[in-house]
């Protein structure tokens with residue numbers, strides 16, 4: 699029988715993903731974040747785990763290279779991939795916010811510059827609001843941009859609020875709640891329906907145990 703391929707996001711949610719899979723009794727004994735290996739197999743030889751950069755997980759799933767992806771809602775929203783979002787795994791929780799220096803006006807009619815790691819999410823947010831803007835794509839330390847005049851505001855993730863606070867920035871608007879989600883390739887959902895449903899049931903039970 700073929701494998702069910704899971705694309706798991708590298709980074710801060712990987713440990714919790716592995717823990718959830720273990721609670722669901724799906725074990726990848728060779729998995730080790732320090733290893734440079736990118737493919738792992740479970741004990742029963744039914745699952746193949748591919749370990750990829752978070753923003754690429756929706757692409758692997760949309761293209762069918764992976765049947766299932768486990769990744770943050772931030773990256774799903776940014777990738778705009780044509781996949782099914784099936785489950786909220788309830789970890790990796792944080793929020794998308796619009797933030798800036800205190801008293802920054804965003805609706806003055808002047809074109810805003812907005813720095814973000816998430817240009818698609820940013821554009822969609824401002825389009826909905828009807829506010830003219832341009833995005834500046836950054837890859838990290840986004841909070842720096844309004845402090846040194848690179849942008850007027852930022853769209854970024856806030857978890858504890860420490861990064862904003864330590865840089866004197868304030869939340870202007872909360873855009874969307876983020877958590878780790880499970881996504882499924884549309885064709886796999888039809889062709890591997892039974893196995894995918896069994897997997898989802900196992901994960902649901904594991905989530906209940908964790909609560």
Ligand SMILES: Nc1ncnc2c1ncn2[C@@H]1O[C@H](COP(=O)(O)OP(=O)(O)OP(=O)(O)O)[C@@H](O)[C@H]1O
Nearest residue numbers: 708709710711752770771772773790791792855857
């Ligand atoms: N404080 C946080 N900052 C960033 N992401 C968080 C935070 N809390 C939870 N997350 C979630 O964890 C995911 C992975 O975050 P991580 O910082 O490891 O990766 P990344 O930012 O996508 O990767 P990279 O730093 O290589 O660009 C995010 O996509 C998001 O869904």
Ligand SMILES: O=P(O)(O)OC[C@H]1O[C@H](OP(=O)(O)OP(=O)(O)O)[C@H](O)[C@@H]1O
Nearest residue numbers: 838839840854855856857858859860861
């Ligand atoms: O509200 P907080 O708990 O402070 O967390 C939010 C910060 O964490 C993330 O950055 P990350 O650590 O991924 O670093 P980066 O600047 O390289 O994106 C995010 O982009 C914020 O900067």
